[in-house]
Amino acid sequence: MKAVCTTLRVARSNIAKQAAGRPPKRRGRPPLPEEELVTAIKAIIGSLPTYGYRRVHALLERQANEQGRPAPNHKQVHTW
Numbered sequence: 001m002k003a004v005c006t007t008l009r010v011a012r013s014n015i016a017k018q019a020a021g022r023p024p025k026r027r028g029r030p031p032l033p034e035e036e037l038v039t040a041i042k043a044i045i046g047s048l049p050t051y052g053y054r055r056v057h058a059l060l061e062r063q064a065n066e067q068g069r070p071a072p073n074h075k076q077v078h079t080w
Helices: 002-008 012-020 035-047 053-067 074-079
Strands: none
Touching: 002 012, 035 053, 035 074, 053 074
């Protein structure tokens, strides 16, 4: 490889990187938010408009624990 790179006057690191190929792109769409979660978030924001996503997530987590459900993902709460 060194002889080829020297002849072409190209850096070996560049050739090695191109030979490795590109990483595959992500495919598909992100999942749609759950309607139940969105309505719960909007209800909390409607009654407590100064709360940020962290406090809203804490309230949703507390409600889920009381009802025996799994807590919502904080990333889903952050997007709304």
